[in-house]
Amino acid sequence: MAAVNLALLRVPHGAIPAGAKLSILIPARDEEANIRACVESALMQSGIALEVIVMDDGSRDATAAIVREIAARDPRLRLEQAPPLPKDWAGKVHACARLAECATGTHLLFLDADVRLEAGAAAAMLGHAARTNCAMVSGVPRQVIGSLGEALTVPIINLLLAGYLPAMGRAFTRMPGMAAGCGQLQLVEHAAYTRIGGHESLKTSMHDGLKLARALRRAGERTELVQGAHLARCRMYEGFAASWNGFLKNACEGMATPIGLPIWTALLAGGFIAPFLLLPDTALAAALALGVRAAITRQTREPWWTIPLLPFAVLTALAIQWTALTRAVRGGQTSWKGRAYGQA
Structure with a gap:
């Protein structure tokens, strides 16, 4: 499946239709370390009419001040302030919904603040x-x-997409369950977005990229995952603790379900951990596992030195998922950027 998916993945291209305007929308909460580079990469986009809007979502740092400084030099940029977070809304999803209300473009490009176009x-x-x-x-x-x-x-993100999602989110698959999207970088037609109720239709979700793609497909729209490594770069988290907490917050919307996680554990542990524990008898299986990871690494332009860490990465991913499921069963909460999510 990985071989087929990597062959199907395409670098996007095409002519811009007449009258198109792009709204680049950036939700930001406590992003003073990222926001300048993100905004400047958005403003450098050429060949298209655009506006850039940053939604300051209650930042407790210099995020808003940095955006105001840049906006004073470039009228295409403006800063908006998010209203207080309503009950039963996830923070980022709420900020995205408010951004869309401010946008005037025919298309909306939602961009995380740690992304550089x-x-x-x-x-x-x-x-x-x-x-x-x-x-x-x-x-x-x-x-x-x-x-x-x-x-x-x-x-693990690209390993799961390439290795376990048939056709890797290509538009011809049509089925909502086979849709894929990445919340870090997602462009959506404004009219279609409005027809499905926008982010309000997934207001409790911490997995907005995937959920928005599936909502659009359920409404009969076409969605597609393309080669993103040439479009943008992103450092999601810095260090193990931030990475663990970041993946933990939305695990229960992915693999960490009572029925799904035992199956995922058998698939991932059987394919990417067991062969290394049973060496030398399973040398071919281990080599194939590393080969899959190497092919994905080449396509996605991730660092080569991460390849030998494959069994440890899969073990870490499963540990995160089981932690999330255990916490959910016990009614625990997940904290992210000063906000608590989940059951109390």
Whole structure:
């Protein structure tokens, strides 16, 4: 499946339709370390009419001040303040919903504050959406990995997408359950977004990229996951603790379910941990596992030094998932950026 999926994954391209305007929308909470580079990469996009809007979601640092400074020099940028977070809303999803209300573009590009767009990325995504008649085009940015803790957690994203999702979110699959999206980088047609109720239709979700793609498909729209490593780069977390907590917060919307997690454990542990425990008898299986990881690494432009860590990364991923499931069964909460989610 990984071999087929990697062959199907495409770099987006296409002509921008006449009259198109792009709204680049950035939710930001306590992002003073990231927001300048993110905004500047958005403003450098060329070949398309655009506006950039940052929604300051109750930041307790200099996020808003940095955006105001840049906006004073570039009228395409403006800062908005998110209203207080309503009950039963996830913070990022609420900020995205408010951003969409402010946007005037024909297309919306939701961008996490830790993402840096490469030159021409926005035009390529919009052109691809028009050429393929897709209401949503999303991609996983090249993941910048700067520590061992990140190497044990972040690469699992592309491993799961390439190895276990048939066709890896390509539009021809049609079925909502086979949709895929990455909340770090997702472009959506404004009209289609409005028709499905926008982010309000998934207001409790911590997994907005995936849920938005599936909501659009349920409404009959086409969505597609494209090669994102050439479009943008992102350092999701810094260090093991941040990575662990970041993946923990939305685990129960993915693998960490009472029925699904035992199956995932058998698949992942059997394919990527057991062969290394049973060496030398399973040398071929271990080599195949590393080969799969190497092929994904090449396509996604992740660091090569992370490949030998494969069994440890899978073990860490399963530990995160089982921790999340245990916490959910016990009615525990997950904290993220000063907000608590889940049952009390």
